Amino acid sequence: MPTVLILGAGSDMAVAIAREFARNKYDIQLAARNVASLSALEQDLRIRYQVSASSHAFDATDFTSHAAFYRSLSQAPDITITVFGYLGSQEKGQSDWTEAARILHTNYTGAVSILNIVADEYAARGNGTIVGISSVAGERGRQSNYLYGSAKAGFTAYLSGLRNRLFLKGAHVLSVQPGFVYTRMTENLKLPAPLTAQPQDVARDVYRAVIAKKNVIYTKWFWRYIMLIIKSIPEGIFKKLKL
Amino acid sequence: MEKRLANWGNYPAISCDESTFSQEEQVQDFISTHSSVIARGNGRCYGDASLAQHSVSTLKYDKVLAFDTTKGIFECQSGITLDQILDIIVPQGWFLPVTPGTKFITVGGAVASDVHGKNHHVDGSFSGHIIDMDIITGNKETITCSANNHSDLFWATCGGMGLTGIITRVKFGLKKISTAYIRQKQIKARNLEDLIRLFEEYKDYTYSMAWIDCLKKGDAFGRGILIVGEHATPEELNEQQRKAPLQLAPKRKLSVPFNLPSFVLNTLTVKAFNWLYYLKNTKREINGVIPYEPFFYPLDAILHWNRGYGKAGFVQYQFVLPLEKKEGLVAILQKISDAGLGSFLAVLKVFGKQDSLISFPMEGYTLALDFPVRKGLFEFLDKLDAIVLQYGGRLYLSKDARMKQEVFWQSYPNAQKFADIIKTYNGAKLFRSVQSDRLLLTE
Numbered sequence: 001m002p003t004v005l006i007l008g009a010g011s012d013m014a015v016a017i018a019r020e021f022a023r024n025k026y027d028i029q030l031a032a033r034n035v036a037s038l039s040a041l042e043q044d045l046r047i048r049y050q051v052s053a054s055s056h057a058f059d060a061t062d063f064t065s066h067a068a069f070y071r072s073l074s075q076a077p078d079i080t081i082t083v084f085g086y087l088g089s090q091e092k093g094q095s096d097w098t099e100a101a102r103i104l105h106t107n108y109t110g111a112v113s114i115l116n117i118v119a120d121e122y123a124a125r126g127n128g129t130i131v132g133i134s135s136v137a138g139e140r141g142r143q144s145n146y147l148y149g150s151a152k153a154g155f156t157a158y159l160s161g162l163r164n165r166l167f168l169k170g171a172h173v174l175s176v177q178p179g180f181v182y183t184r185m186t187e188n189l190k191l192p193a194p195l196t197a198q199p200q201d202v203a204r205d206v207y208r209a210v211i212a213k214k215n216v217i218y219t220k221w222f223w224r225y226i227m228l229i230i231k232s233i234p235e236g237i238f239k240k241l242k243l
Numbered sequence: 244m245e246k247r248l249a250n251w252g253n254y255p256a257i258s259c260d261e262s263t264f265s266q267e268e269q270v271q272d273f274i275s276t277h278s279s280v281i282a283r284g285n286g287r288c289y290g291d292a293s294l295a296q297h298s299v300s301t302l303k304y305d306k307v308l309a310f311d312t313t314k315g316i317f318e319c320q321s322g323i324t325l326d327q328i329l330d331i332i333v334p335q336g337w338f339l340p341v342t343p344g345t346k347f348i349t350v351g352g353a354v355a356s357d358v359h360g361k362n363h364h365v366d367g368s369f370s371g372h373i374i375d376m377d378i379i380t381g382n383k384e385t386i387t388c389s390a391n392n393h394s395d396l397f398w399a400t401c402g403g404m405g406l407t408g409i410i411t412r413v414k415f416g417l418k419k420i421s422t423a424y425i426r427q428k429q430i431k432a433r434n435l436e437d438l439i440r441l442f443e444e445y446k447d448y449t450y451s452m453a454w455i456d457c458l459k460k461g462d463a464f465g466r467g468i469l470i471v472g473e474h475a476t477p478e479e480l481n482e483q484q485r486k487a488p489l490q491l492a493p494k495r496k497l498s499v500p501f502n503l504p505s506f507v508l509n510t511l512t513v514k515a516f517n518w519l520y521y522l523k524n525t526k527r528e529i530n531g532v533i534p535y536e537p538f539f540y541p542l543d544a545i546l547h548w549n550r551g552y553g554k555a556g557f558v559q560y561q562f563v564l565p566l567e568k569k570e571g572l573v574a575i576l577q578k579i580s581d582a583g584l585g586s587f588l589a590v591l592k593v594f595g596k597q598d599s600l601i602s603f604p605m606e607g608y609t610l611a612l613d614f615p616v617r618k619g620l621f622e623f624l625d626k627l628d629a630i631v632l633q634y635g636g637r638l639y640l641s642k643d644a645r646m647k648q649e650v651f652w653q654s655y656p657n658a659q660k661f662a663d664i665i666k667t668y669n670g671a672k673l674f675r676s677v678q679s680d681r682l683l684l685t686e
C-alpha cells in the first residue's frame with residue numbers, strides 16, 4: 001500500500017487529511033512536535049480503516065534535525081503533505097521578534113528545510129508527490145496578518161518553483177490554497193459561514209487533487225475568484241482599506 | 244466566539260460561545276480559564292441540557308482507541324458519534340448494545356443521557372454496558388470510574404446531563420450480530436387496550452416500540468402499530484442480502500433545507516401514518532427483513548427534520564409512568580387528544596426494570612411526542628406534568644426544555660442524592676447548563 005507522510009499531524013486539518021487518505025487505503029505516517037499527542041489518532045486510523053499508521057517526532061523549526069528525521073522513516077513516503085502552520089499574533093509579531101520569527105520559521109523556513117530534503121529524494125527516485133498546504137493569505141499582504149501572509153507567500157512561490165524543478169524528474173507538487181477553514185486555529189475569528197470550509201472539505205479536495213495530479217487548487221473552489229478580485233484592486237485603493 | 248446555539252428542538256436558542264478540543268490538555272486549559280462550562284456533543288438532546296454561556300464541543304475529540312473484535316469491546320473518546328461507530332463495528336459483526344432513535348449522537352451524550360432503545364425491556368439502558376470511563380471533574384482531575392470504582396461518580400454521570408464533569412473516554416461492550424438486517428414484524432392495534440395487550444404478547448422480542456395515533460377518539464382511541472424486531476440470521480436473508488450480510492448499500496439522504504411552516508410536518512406525518520395503517524397494513528400483521536438503518540433510525544434518513552417545525556421550534560415531551568398506572572397513560576393521552584396541540588403521532592414503549600440513580604427509564608410506559616412551540620403550550624404542559632406527577636411518573640431530561648424545578652425534585656426520587664454527588668465532584672459549579680440552573684441543581 002502507498003504511504004503518506006503528514007507533517008504537522010496534530011491539527012484539525014491534518015486529522016481530516018489523514019482520515020481521507022486512510023479511507024482510501026493509504027498507510028499513514030504522522031509527524032508532529034509532540035509525538036505522544038498522536039497516539040490516539042494513530043490507533044483511530046488503524047481501527048477505522050485497517051491501514052498501517054505510525055507516529056514520529058518532528059519539529060518544523062528545528063531545521064538541523066530534518067535530514068535525520070526523514071532518514072529515520074522506515075518507509076520513504078510516496079506522498080508528503082506539509083500541514084503545519086502557525087497563525088500567531090500579527091500585532092505581537094510587529095514589535096516582538098520572537099513571535100515574528102516563529103511565524104516566519106514555522107510557515108516558511110521550516111517548510112523549505114524539510115521539503116528540500118524530501119524533494120532531493122523524490123528527484124533521485126523519479127517519483128513521489130509533495131503537497132504544500134499554503135494559504136490565500138499569501139496572495140496579497142493585508143495589515144491584519146501580513147507576517148503570516150508573507151511567509152505563506154514565500155511558501156507558495158517555493159512550491160511553484162519546486163514543481164517546475166521536479167516536473168522533469170517525474171515527481172509532482174500540489175499547492176493547496178485554503179480560504180477560511182473552521183479549525184482550532186481560527187476558532188476565535190468570526191468567519192463568514194458561506195465562505196468557510198470544514199477540514200473534511202479541504203481533505204476531500206486535497207485527495208482528489210492528488211489523484212488528478214492538479215498543480216494548484218483553492219478550497220473552497222471559489223476562493224480562486226475571490227482572490228482574483230482581491231488581487232486586482234489597485235494598490236492605491238487597497239492601502240486605504242481596513243482588511 | 245459568540246454564536247447562536249440551540250439543540251435539536253430549536254428551543255431555546257441562546258447566545259453563547261463554543262470551544263473545541265482534540266487533546267485533553269486543551270480542555271484542561273479551557274476549564275482552567277473559565278468559571279463555568281458544559282460539555283456539548285452533537286446537540287441532539289432536544290432542550291437546554293447542553294446549552295450554557297460557555298460550552299465545549301467534544302466533536303473533535305473523536306478517536307477510536309481500541310476495538311476488540313473477538314470479545315466485542317469498544318473504547319473511544321467521547322466525541323465520536325454512533326453513526327461512525329456503526330460504520331466500524333457492523334462490518335465486523337458487532338452492534339451497539341443500546342441505541343436511541345438517532346445515530347447522530349456522541350458517546351458522551353449517550354452516557355450523559357443514559358440513552359435507551361427499543362430493547363430496553365431486554366437489555367436496559369446504555370449505562371448497563373459501560374465497562375469504565377474517564378471524567379474530568381471539578382478539581383480538573385481525570386477520574387476513571389465504573390460500577391465498582393468511584394461508583395458514586397459513575398452513577399451520577401450516567402443520565403447526569405454533564406453535571407459531574409466532562410466525559411472524555413468510554414469503554415463499553417457490544418452485541419454480536421451475524422447480519423446487518425432486522426427481521427421485523429408490524430402489527431396493527433385497534434386501540435390502546437389492544438396495543439398494550441400486544442406489547443405483553445410480544446415482550447420476548449428484543450426490540451419493540453409502537454407508533455400511536457394521538458387524535459383518534461372513541462373506540463379507536465389510541466390505535467397504533469406495534470413494531471417488533473430481531474437481528475436477522477443469514478438464513479433469513481434473501482439471496483441478494485446474503486451476498487454480503489454485514490454490508491449495507493450506501494443510501495442517499497434527504498434534507499429539509501430550511502425552516503418550514505409548522506403545519507407541514509403534521510400534515511406529512513398524518514399522511515404517512517394513514518398510508519401505513521390503511522394501505523400497507525391491510526393485513527393485521529406484516530413481516531419483512533429490512534436493513535438495520537430504517538428499523539432503528541427512520542428519521543435519520545431526513546437530515547434536519549426538526550426544521551419541519553418552523554423557526555419557533557418544538558419541545559419533545561417524553562414521560563414514563565409506572566406499569567400499574569395504565570389509567571394515567573389514558574388520562575394523559577385523552578388530554579393531548581382534546582387539546583390538539585401536539586403532533587399527530589406519538590411513540591409508545593414499555594420499559595423493563597431499571598436500577599439507577601438519576602437515569603430516566605423505570606419499569607412502565609413511556610410516551611414521546613412533539614409539541615410545536617406556540618402560545619399557551621407551556622401552560623398546557625404544566626398541566627400534563629401535574630398528571631405525570633400524580634401517577635408517580637417523570638420526564639426525560641434530555642428532551643426537557645421547560646419543566647419547573649419542583650416537578651424535577653418531586654418526580655426523581657434520587658434527586659437529592661444526585662445533587663449531593665454533584666457537590667462532591669463539582670462543588671464550585673464549574674459544570675452547569677441552562678437546564679441545571681433552571682432545575683436548581685447548580686444555582
